[in-house]
Amino acid sequence: MVCKTAIEKRISxxxxxxxxxxxxxxxxxxxQQAMQLRHVYKERLCKLIDEYEQxxxxxxxxxxxxxxxxxxxxxxxxxxxxxxxxxxxxxx
Amino acid sequence: xxxxxKRLQYPVNIKNPNPxxxxxxxxxxxxxxxxxxxxxxxxSQRFSMPYAELKGILTDIGTEELAHLEMxxxxxxxxxxxxxxxxxxxxGFAPYFVDHTVGVYPVAASGNPFTAEYLQSKGDLITxxxxxxxxxxxxxxxxxxLLRMIDxxxxxxxxxxxxxxxxxxxxxxxxxxRIAQDRLNSKNFxxxxxxxx
Numbered sequence: 414m415v416c417k418t419a420i421e422k423r424i425s426x427x428x429x430x431x432x433x434x435x436x437x438x439x440x441x442x443x444x445q446q447a448m449q450l451r452h453v454y455k456e457r458l459c460k461l462i463d464e465y466e467q468x469x470x471x472x473x474x475x476x477x478x479x480x481x482x483x484x485x486x487x488x489x490x491x492x493x494x495x496x497x498x499x500x501x502x503x504x505x
Numbered sequence: 506x507x508x509x510x511k512r513l514q515y516p517v518n519i520k521n522p523n524p525x526x527x528x529x530x531x532x533x534x535x536x537x538x539x540x541x542x543x544x545x546x547x548x549s550q551r552f553s554m555p556y557a558e559l560k561g562i563l564t565d566i567g568t569e570e571l572a573h574l575e576m577x578x579x580x581x582x583x584x585x586x587x588x589x590x591x592x593x594x595x596x597g598f599a600p601y602f603v604d605h606t607v608g609v610y611p612v613a614a615s616g617n618p619f620t621a622e623y624l625q626s627k628g629d630l631i632t633x634x635x636x637x638x639x640x641x642x643x644x645x646x647x648x649x650x651l652l653r654m655i656d657x658x659x660x661x662x663x664x665x666x667x668x669x670x671x672x673x674x675x676x677x678x679x680x681x682x683r684i685a686q687d688r689l690n691s692k693n694f695x696x697x698x699x700x701x702x
Contacts, residue, residue, distance in 0.1 A: 491511065
C-alpha cells in the first residue's frame with residue numbers, strides 16, 4: 414500500500430503542475446502542447462485521487478468534497494499545523 | 506469569488522522553533538515587498554486591465570500570492586511554537602511578543618506595520634506592468650537575503666520554492682507586457698493607456 418504522505422505529495426505535485434500550466438496558458442492561450450499536457454496531468458491526478466480514496470477515505474480539498482459529516486472539513490490538521498509524528502503540534 | 510483549498514501550495518513542516526528567524530521572515534507577510542502587498546496589488550490592478558491575457562495572469566498570480574501569504578504565515582507560526590520566556594527575551598523577539606504574543610501580524614522585519622503605500626494601482630497597463638515586474642524582483646531579492654541568513658533546511662525549502670515562483674511570475678508579467686506592447690501604436694509604445702485614452 415502506498416504511504417499516505419507519499420501519495421498526498423504526488424497529488425499536490427500534480428495540482429501544482431496543472432496550476433503552473435494554467436498560468437502559462439494565460440499568456441499562450443493557443444498553445445496546444447500545453448493544453449494536451451494539462452489533459453494528461455488531469456487524468457493522472459484523477460487516478461491518484463482514486464487510489465488515495467481506496468485506502469484512506471474521501472480526499473478533502475474544498476468544502477465541496479465533504480460527503481457525510483462536516484467534521485470531515487473542520488478536523489485537524491489545518492494546513493499551517495505541523496505534521497503529526499514530531500510531537501510538536503501544541504501551540505504556546 | 507474564491508474557494509478555499511485546505512492545503513498549502515508547498516509543504517511547511519518546521520521541527521525547530523526559531524523566533525529570531527520568524528521576525529525576519531515576517532517581512533514577506535506584511536513588509537514592503539511581501540505577499541500581502543503582492544496579492545492586493547495584482548487583484549486591484551485587474552479591474553482596469555484592457556486585455557484578456559492580462560486579466561488572466563493578474564487574477565491567477567494575485568490568487569497564488571494569497572497562497573504564498575498562507576505559506577509565510579505557516580512558517581512564522583511554526584517558528585514561534587513552544588517558546589519559553591528565556592527564548593523570547595534572548596532572541597530579540599520580546600518587542601513583537603509584547604504587541605502580538607505569537608499571533609501572526611502583517612508587519613515588516615523593520616517593525617513597520619503593513620500599509621497600502623507599499624503598492625500602486627495606477628489604472629495604466631504599461632505603468633502597472635512595470636510595477637509588477639519590479640515587485641517580483643524585489644520579492645525575489647528579499648527571499649535571496651533571507652536565504653543568505655538561514656541554515657535550517659526545513660525553512661529553506663519553502664523559501665526556495667517561494668523565490669522560484671517570483672521568477673516564474675516575472676516571466677509571465679514580461680510576456681504580458683510584450684502582449685500589451687504588441688497591441689499598441691508604435692509611436693505610443695511606452696506611453697499610451699488603451700483603457701482611458
